Amino acid sequence: MKVIIIGGGEAGFHVAASLSRKNDVIVIEKDPEACERVGELDVQVIQGNGADVKLMQQVGVKKADLVVALTGVDEVNIVACMGAKLLSRRVKTIARVSNPDYINEPVDHRKELGMDVMVCPELSLAREIAQVVSIPAALDVENFVDGKVKMVEFEVKEGHDIAGKKLKDAGLPAYCIVAGIFRGDRLLISYGDDVIQPGDRVVLVGELDALDLIQARFGELAGRKRKILIVGGGQVGLYLLEELTKADHEITLIEIDQERCMELAERYPDVLVINGDGANLKLLKEENLSEKDVVVAVTDRDEKNLLCALLAKQLGTRKAISRTDHADYTTLFEMVGVDVAINPILATVNEVMKFTMSIGVESLVNIEGTRASAIELIAKEGSEIVGKQLKDARFPRGALVSVIVRGEKVIVPSGMDVIEAGDRVVIFSYPDTVEKVEKLFE
Template structure:
């Protein structure tokens, strides 16, 4: 496949990194330093304006997908529109634009085919939605939904007091429609079997029906339905949208924002939310507002460094769970290393959507976890899929991958070796990067 990426910042660079090994990738970027970084990959790099019709005309012929992911909404939109006009065959070229302005988009992912954009994605809104899901389950550091909400994935950190700590897989008493698909232990990824044990500080991935996830919350000692207290530091797009989302679940919310005019805008829009004009690093302000009584503190300012500082202060003042935004990918592991419970990135949302667009037919959803150490992919099995019509034990499934869940005619199933996948089944697969190509071939 031929892919053109406009913008080589954090988002563009990681899209190129995900695609270049098996695709013909061209990157267009104005900044010289970003060009040099992208040039380290095996891709063609052009320094220039990605919305320039002359530059686009040179590269667009034969292109399958164009992704405009610069920091300018207008450049991204114009680049997609111009590309469709230049290429003529509008059905062949797929376009995706990253946008952040709420004037252009009011939900995480939208289609604007009438103006030449197949997918319009707002990473900030997508990230806010992800954080809202995490907040719904206090023990979780990541949550994703598949098969139109019939399957959920939850990533947990195993504490010393956790139900899962020091238990062997065969001794876990989980619901039939629930499975532990993976264990992340330092740099290792384990696809567990009955004899494997779960240790303190492991990250585990649990996949199952939403009802089964409620049972797990009970095992972890959580009180379902309790009104939670949430403090959001940063009232930008992410903070505002997050407050709007979680407000529906009847949480007590406080927002701290440094800009007075923005505070007034939020207060006018969100009734029932306490908006405070101040600095999220002001310890006296945090103490006065009872930060030690908060269930969760979420720091989502536009500064990674400030988010880290706010999170560390919150931890020091007794907050059990802190979530921080990190736009720089190399900061995510650092955040979690020093005590941040969950570091979330707008970049991941965009990369996941690109992977879904580029990996082929039959893929309904895809998400990367633990900094791209593994992926969870939802496929729709077709009549031509090699995995259809035979018991799973007879399928040559690659090492490093496991069928975690199947949705057959609306019914959720944890598959055994005797299970036979049928046409139109939704199949949720956990896979390491080394197994992705082999898994994809089974569903072609």
């Protein structure tokens, strides 16, 4: 596949890195330093304006399969996609868009405007944070099959009732399965004889009621009112308020810009908005962080988010979540004491990667950076996986069929179960096994 990426910043770099392994990738970027960084990848780099129609013609947009516009300016991305469509009707286009005037879902479709897909990393980030806030014991939460299935990652603490037990003896509720275990820097695709150890981070997949029961076992009751502090009232903070105010939470927001504070206070009258510096120790002490369930730092500066989150932990908050705009920093943030570090770029990478895969891929999510993947596929009539008992299917090692959804029915399968045409199947896998899984569903 020939792919043209417009914008070689953080998002463009990571999308190019993911696509360059199996595709012919061209990156167009104006900034010389960004060009130099992207040039370290196995891609062609052209310095210039990606919204320039003449330049698009020169790089061969008429022969391209996909144009991905990922600059930090919405209008440039929109114009670039519209220009690409004018030059070639066959090319598919994806635009990164952040302004709520243009988009109100993490992923949207505006084909009439020349964009097959619009992606909003900031809204994706806010939705992900809101999910994690709703389950304070969780490290990650993802939805599949239109919300019928949820994936939740928990850490097993010393003394927890499942620590030291084999999975088959852990007493998990029906319609729920441990798909994987992160142990240190290792990932284990789970089987019944695996023993859960303190410190393991277990990934559970199942229907909603079953995971509510699991949540209670990890010490949190579903639906409880939370005390939440948000640091940063920018675009992500706005989207996060929009998500969190849908539930009955006690929310405080700290924002350094006075005019923005007034705007947010008027828009969200039930939120306590404070004008101040979220990294100010005196201010944080005044907010009694030991009484907060969650502190979320979502300013546009990584170093400030890290400092806020670490100060919150020092002052006794139960859970600290930090935004980081550098995908490589998520592990580092968590190593030094942040409970959950979330990067908005990864959602964009997942959406672009899904677009380059075969028809039938409904969702693709990377877990713990890129250490594992969860993929949702629709089983098609005539594909190799359909009509066989799972024990007889040539399913690759390093992948596990976690859940089958047939209509409204959620099935946690055994080797005797059969995948039928039209089933939606959620699979937990090593990233390098995804392509083999995909072929079974073609």
